[in-house]
Amino acid sequence: xxxxxxxxxxxxxxxxxxxxxxxxxxxxxxxxxxxxxxxxxxxxxxxxxxxxxxxxxxxxxxxxxxxxxxxxxxxxxxxxxxxxxxxxxxxxxxxxxxxxxxxxxxxxxxxxxxxxxxxxxxxxxxxxxxxxxxxxxxxxxxxxxxxxxxxxxxxxxxxxxxxxxxxxxxxxxxxxxxxxxxxxxxxxxxxxxxxxxxxxxxxxxxxxxxxxxxxxxxxxxxxxxxxxxxxxxxxxxxxxxxxxxxxxxxxxxxxxxxxxxxxxxxxxxxxxxxxxxxxxxxxxxxxxxxxxxxxxxxxxxxxxxxxxxxxxxxxxxxxxxxxxxxxxxxxxxxxxxxxxxxxxxxxxxxxxxxxxxxxxxxxxxxxxxxxxxxxxxxxxxxxxxxxxxxxxxxxxxxxxxxxxxxxxxxxxxxxxxxxxxxxxx
Numbered sequence: 001x002x003x004x005x006x007x008x009x010x011x012x013x014x015x016x017x018x019x020x021x022x023x024x025x026x027x028x029x030x031x032x033x034x035x036x037x038x039x040x041x042x043x044x045x046x047x048x049x050x051x052x053x054x055x056x057x058x059x060x061x062x063x064x065x066x067x068x069x070x071x072x073x074x075x076x077x078x079x080x081x082x083x084x085x086x087x088x089x090x091x092x093x094x095x096x097x098x099x100x101x102x103x104x105x106x107x108x109x110x111x112x113x114x115x116x117x118x119x120x121x122x123x124x125x126x127x128x129x130x131x132x133x134x135x136x137x138x139x140x141x142x143x144x145x146x147x148x149x150x151x152x153x154x155x156x157x158x159x160x161x162x163x164x165x166x167x168x169x170x171x172x173x174x175x176x177x178x179x180x181x182x183x184x185x186x187x188x189x190x191x192x193x194x195x196x197x198x199x200x201x202x203x204x205x206x207x208x209x210x211x212x213x214x215x216x217x218x219x220x221x222x223x224x225x226x227x228x229x230x231x232x233x234x235x236x237x238x239x240x241x242x243x244x245x246x247x248x249x250x251x252x253x254x255x256x257x258x259x260x261x262x263x264x265x266x267x268x269x270x271x272x273x274x275x276x277x278x279x280x281x282x283x284x285x286x287x288x289x290x291x292x293x294x295x296x297x298x299x300x301x302x303x304x305x306x307x308x309x310x311x312x313x314x315x316x317x318x319x320x321x322x323x324x325x326x327x328x329x330x331x332x333x334x335x336x337x338x339x340x341x342x343x344x345x346x347x348x349x350x351x352x353x354x355x356x357x358x359x360x361x362x363x364x365x366x367x368x369x370x371x372x373x374x375x376x377x378x379x380x381x382x383x384x385x386x387x388x389x390x391x392x393x394x395x396x397x398x399x400x401x402x403x404x405x406x407x408x409x410x411x412x413x414x415x416x417x418x419x420x421x422x423x424x425x
Contacts, residue, residue: 031063031397031406035252035323038282042241042255043248046234048400049327052334052407053230055221061167062217062341063395063406064146065156067111070171072139073123075131080120081139088173089180091139095120111149118211119145119163125205126198134191141191142171148342155415156392157349158342160212165195167216168397168404186402192216217341219396221334229333236326244319252320253282259319263308267301277305281312328382328412331395335409340393349392357386357414360421372420383413 034045051057071082072092081092084101093101095116102109123131135141144166148158169184170191187193195202196215203213224230241247244258260281264274273296279287290309294302308315339346364376383389388410395408 031404033324033408034327034405035320037403037405038253038256039251041249041251042237042246044401045237045323045327046248048405049230049233049330050225051400052221052398053223053330054225055223057221057398057400059167059399060219060221060396061398062219062393063397063408064148064164064217064342065154065394065411066146066148066158066162066164067108067152069112069115069119069145069147070142071119071123071145072142072173073131073135074139075128075135076138078124080116080123082116082119083142088142088171088182091173092142107149107152111147111152114149114161114208114211115147115163118206118208118213121205121207122163122202122213125202130194130198133189134194140173141185141189142173143191143195144169155353155411155418156340156343156394157352158340159344160342161210162212162214162342164214164342165192165216166397167192168399214341219338219341221396222338224333227333229330233326233330236329237323240322240326255323256282256316256319259315260312264305267297267305269297269301273297277309281309325382327407328409329384331407331409332388332390334407335393335395336388336390338391338393338396340391343392346392350389353392353414354386354389357383357389357417360417361386363421364417375420376417379413379416383410383417389414 034040034048048057069082069084070088070092071080073080074091079094081094082098083092087093095113098116099109099113102112126134134143146162146164146166148160148162148164150158150161167187170187171182172185173180173182192215199213199215206213241250241255244255246255246258257278260278264277269277273293276288276293276296278284280290280293290306293305297305337346340349343349361376361380364372367373391409391411394411394415395406397404397406399405
């Protein structure tokens, strides 16, 4: 799906700096950890950690453990449209199309069809001028919303059914002479603020009292700058940087290139072949395929390089691991004891989560499955102790220099462990 979306994105003739490629799951999906952004420098990573540690991050909101929808409103015909993927190119789905997409999937179908009905009532209650300002005339701007449905929980059990508007991302859909283009843009029209400002009016329009409409769940972060977590994280990152020979001005891409350069250094590649292989490894836009790269070198060299390219996810994962663990340890402390806005009894949910993870760990350890045991060991290294599960919150999302990132703390490891136990993934 990502390649399909990027194909359309490249149809846009102009590309100001505010534009972002669509790379997220459903349509939004996997938000970036700090180490996921190849363009982020180590100086910026440390700046983010210091800002987070002193409670100075911008636009911090709760990351919900629900199901995502992206929605818009076509004022010209008076209808809500939603999407979970590339059908945004075709203008999204109406109620019938959404129901058909999830037909026969029990509580998932219930969640989405109920959410559509509630959202349609809420958005449809706004006057036409407000709708045009937020969405444009023909569903030109799209926003992200989290569907929390108590009959279909993921890892966290929330208290009630909710639709929660997110502050990021905002998608713009344009139809031009070269086709349809969709891009992530800044909320320069204040669409999210307008939605949040009309929460009460929209709630009054909803006839199903079991659902609540909410704006972005803003989180007040605690100040941990006087503790050891920040210093420990920076020290661990410094150690990884020293091993790789990079400095604060270098990017994650430079850091990732260290094992790549070590491997490619054993071959006598032409500059053109070297650059083509690097672009393929780094998944750069317009990178050549391995089939095309094969023509640029002898068979023996190609076989070795092709195998390395195949293994690169594991290579990068090992290389980034020290930085991942450092940031995770910091996030665990940062989010320790922070409650969810949608859960009344924080302690009870924390205890339930711990019990679920203990049960999952015991089952995996007794299974004898080596692959599951390997994954479990890696996640327990991050979690360190089940007692580190101290918050019933998936994490927080924040904005730094125009990009959205997340801290997930103990949730990420707990989620992976429970995923192995429930789905064998």
